[in-house]
Amino acid sequence: MVEYEVLQNGIRINNPPNFDLAQTLDCGQAFRWSQNDGVWSGVAGGRYIELYSDENGIVLKNTTESDFTTFWADYFDLERDYGKIISEISTDKTLKTAASYGSGIRILHQEPYEALCSFIISQNNNIPRIKGIIERLCRKCGEKKGEHFAFPSAEKVAALSEQELRDIGCGFRARYVLDAAKKVADGTIDLECLKKCDTKTALDTLMSIKGVGPKVADCTMLFGLNRIEAFPQDVWIKRAMKNLFPNGLPECAVPYAGIVQQYIFYYARNNL
DNA sequence: TCCCAGGCTCTCT
């Protein structure tokens, strides 16, 4: 467990290793975070939060100790020793470069359905527009939390019509979003089970949803089911792999494929 | 303006 301090109006994580807010919240793994004057804000797990970093660490504003220990510590993957992983994969020179560049990235533990739905919306789409669609979806049927909205449950989304989803900008993805919501809501797919079953079963189950192929399934695995063996391959990764690793992913990276994917993705988007 | 986006489905060889 990381060291933290209870402040008057929040929690400070004391000098957390390998945790950079900008890298973690703006590297394309989650779509509900934004930054203003150095303060990051967003909603996760139905909780609105604001964070910023100062010389002593990272401050979670207006957060209780119990919210921190029971939710945020897990959400930000604070238990995982990223330094150890980076040192292990740094036996490969190229991986060392990529990992050093994005050494402050942590894989968020997003809610399974939020990840699934978000990455269905992400297909053939750009990040600003993805964020807009998701925000409108949350406003339409997410639970209101003060001035902000939680990500809606699968049940809430399943109750919408395809036309309503088109109206908020989903386009041709509307029927995919609906199919996923229905399969999760009626129990055809149990996302919690997919956290534990074998990799192939989990992928095949996810891909039984209309509009879910290998990429969206892998993103759901990595970002929603905490399965770091998943290695989502989008256009950026494919390009980067061709350039940087023509012979495939180095052996030392295989146990941490998903985390390594984020290092390569972040490095490629900013340097290739 | 007009191109294109963290893909997938469907169709045609």
Place this chain on the structure above:
DNA sequence: AGAGAGCATGGG
């Protein structure tokens, strides 16, 4: 089994 068109939409 591999390649290619089409898909809805609006941000840049």
